[in-house]
Amino acid sequence: MDINELRDQIDQIDCQLVDLFCQRMDVSAQVADYKRANGLPIQVPARERQVLAKVAQRSGKEMADYTRALYSTIFELSRSWQSKRNMVSSPLHDRIAQAIRQTSPLFPQAPMVACQGVEGAYSQIACEKIFKSPNIMYFKNFNGVFNAIDQGLCKYGILPIENSTAGSVNKVYDLMILHNFSIIRTFRLKVDHNLLARKGADLASIRTIYSHEQAISQCSDFLRELKDVEVIAVENTAVAAQIVAQSGRTDVAALSSRSCCALYGLENLAPSVQDKGNNRTRFICISKDLEIYPGADKTSIMMILPHRPGSLYRVLARLFTLGINVTKLESRPIPDREFEFMFYFDLETSIYSEEYVQLMCELDEMCEEFKYLGSYSEVV
Numbered sequence: 001m002d003i004n005e006l007r008d009q010i011d012q013i014d015c016q017l018v019d020l021f022c023q024r025m026d027v028s029a030q031v032a033d034y035k036r037a038n039g040l041p042i043q044v045p046a047r048e049r050q051v052l053a054k055v056a057q058r059s060g061k062e063m064a065d066y067t068r069a070l071y072s073t074i075f076e077l078s079r080s081w082q083s084k085r086n087m088v089s090s091p092l093h094d095r096i097a098q099a100i101r102q103t104s105p106l107f108p109q110a111p112m113v114a115c116q117g118v119e120g121a122y123s124q125i126a127c128e129k130i131f132k133s134p135n136i137m138y139f140k141n142f143n144g145v146f147n148a149i150d151q152g153l154c155k156y157g158i159l160p161i162e163n164s165t166a167g168s169v170n171k172v173y174d175l176m177i178l179h180n181f182s183i184i185r186t187f188r189l190k191v192d193h194n195l196l197a198r199k200g201a202d203l204a205s206i207r208t209i210y211s212h213e214q215a216i217s218q219c220s221d222f223l224r225e226l227k228d229v230e231v232i233a234v235e236n237t238a239v240a241a242q243i244v245a246q247s248g249r250t251d252v253a254a255l256s257s258r259s260c261c262a263l264y265g266l267e268n269l270a271p272s273v274q275d276k277g278n279n280r281t282r283f284i285c286i287s288k289d290l291e292i293y294p295g296a297d298k299t300s301i302m303m304i305l306p307h308r309p310g311s312l313y314r315v316l317a318r319l320f321t322l323g324i325n326v327t328k329l330e331s332r333p334i335p336d337r338e339f340e341f342m343f344y345f346d347l348e349t350s351i352y353s354e355e356y357v358q359l360m361c362e363l364d365e366m367c368e369e370f371k372y373l374g375s376y377s378e379v380v
Contacts, residue, residue, distance in 0.1 A: 024074070025081055032082035042082050043365060048075055072310060076317040083362050092372055093360040099290040100351065107131075107185070107293055114139055114148035114157040117236030120260040124238075126189045126283040127158045130379060140235060142172050146179040149288050156184070157286045162328070163191070164280045166217040173332045176302065176373075177342050183300050183374035184293065185285040192279075193219050193255045195270035196241055201250035203269050208232060210240035211255035214281075219255055222273040241266060285376075292351060292375050298327075299347045299356070300373035301363065307339045315343075315366055322355040324348065351375045 035042060052068050059067040110133040115123040118138055127134050137154055139145050145157040162168045193215050197206065206229060213233040216223065223231055234240050240254035245264035253269060254260070261268050305311040319326060328346030349356045356375075363370050 021074075025078065028078040028081060029085055032085045035082070036086045041365075042079055042086065051075075072314070073317055076314055077321055079365075080318055080321045080358075080362075083365070084358055087358060087361050090361045090364065092363060093357065095290065096292065096351070096360060096372075096375070099292045103291045103293055105294050108156070109133060110135065111155040112137060112153075114145040114154035116140070116142050116145050116159070118238045118242055120238035120241060120257060120263045121236050122189060122191060122238075122257060122281060123158045123160065123236075123283065125257065125259065126160075126187050126281075129189065130158070130185055130187050130283075130285050131156075142175055146175055146181065146286075149181055149286060150179060152288070155287065157181075159284050159286065160214070160281050161186075161284050162282045163214055163218060164278065165274065165276050166214045168330055169214065170332065173330060173344060174335075176344070177332065177334060181286040181288060181373070182290045183284050183376050184287050184291045185376050185379060186298070187283050187285070187379040188280045189283060190279070191215075191218070191274065191281050192258060192272055193237070193274045194258055194261065194268050195222075195253050195273055196256050196261050196264075196266040197244060197253040197269050198247070198250050199265070199267050201253065201267065201269065205251050206253045206269070208252045209255060210234050210243050210252065212237045212240065215240075215255045218274045218276075218279055221275045222270070290374065293377065295377045296351045296375040297348065297377055299349060299351070299375040301345050301347070302371040302373060303343045303345070303367040304334065304340060304369040305343060305367050307341075311367075312343065318362070318366055319345075319347070319359075322359055324355055324359060 032042070034040070052071055055067050055071050056064040108131060111131060113127050113131060113134045113136050115121060115127055115136050116139055117123055121138075124136060127136060137148065139148060142159060145159055148154045149157045159172050160169050161172055193211075195203070195206075195209070206226070208230045209223070210232050211219075211234065215237050216231055216233060223229070234243065237254070237256040238260055241256040241260035241264045244252050244254045245266060254266075255273070258268070258271075260266065303315065305315065316326065325348040326345055327348050328344070330344040331341045332344070334340045334342050349359070360372075363372070
């Protein structure tokens with residue numbers, strides 16, 4: 001038997017599979033109607049376990065795992081189809097709809113904004129890209145920014161969340177678990193690190209370099225070439241420049257932005273020393289209140305999933321079924337809860353799409369707990 005004959009057989013089987021799948025989904029729709037009429041939940045775990053055990057046994061030992069995987073996907077498709085048929089507005093969806101109606105169509109121009117660091121920090125640069133004329137209040141650490149939003153000291157806050165070279169800013173993700181806030185916009189800033197020192201210094205004389213841990217990671221190739229140099233992590237790249245400016249020494253330097261060079265009266269001993277030329281840091285702009293501005297096409301959520309096989313797969317399968325693209329997936333351990341993780345998702349979908357509405361109505365049945373972080377657009 002040649003390959004074409006085998007393919008013909010597969011085509012015939014596929015026709016049967018499609019017909020049977022459509023029949024199954026039709027019956028699933030009838031089940032959804034019955035559940036709606038009788039106030040029953042969409043998902044019944046005991047029934048699913050029973051079916052999985054039966055089909056695995058029927059398929060035989062060699063195909064049992066493959067059959068379970070296939071039917072797990074079918075269950076997810078059925079639940080999505082049933083949820084769509086039975087879809088009713090959820091409290092979250094109502095809250096989002098209200099925020100869309102109440103948010104001004106004009107993005108804020110000159111609000112009070114919390115940034116981590118001091119004058120010249122990359123957070124300040126990002127802030128001035130997001131807002132036209134912001135009033136900036138500086139805080140020593142990321143927690144200070146979150147607290148400023150919680151306490152109403154600032155209307156908005158700017159925080160780095162990931163870098164194209166060094167990866168995620170884990171400290172920010174960990175704080176996101178502990179605080180209530182909404183993301184209203186994001187911005188990708190091109191990061192240009194420079195080795196700054198006091199006038200009269202030269203590269204050969206440098207013995208200590210200060211910078212933020214992310215910047216140190218992003219300039220690892222450059223730092224590896226230097227001999228007998230101590231690298232010290234500080235709160236912020238602008239703080240590093242400030243330390244060097246106030247040191248009175250010519251044997252110390254800072255990895256910092258070009259703007260800090262003039263701001264603190266330093267010289268640029270080595271420009272653009274980051275490992276990659278397209279080095280970018282993504283910043284989030286957060287607010288205490290839920291604000292959703294026109295054109296929002298990205299959504300962020302956090303989920304707690306059961307610590308068992310297939311938990312994350314089921315969520316991803318549902319997103320795939322809805323045609324929603326996942327652009328970021330991050331997991332962080334939950335404090336004081338052993339072997340439990342908070343999963344962070346960035347999703348690409350317009351707030352006006354049917355898929356978005358369905359997802360917002362289904363979130364509570366997809367996981368143990370979830371936190372909606374906001375829908376927004378990204379400034380580039």
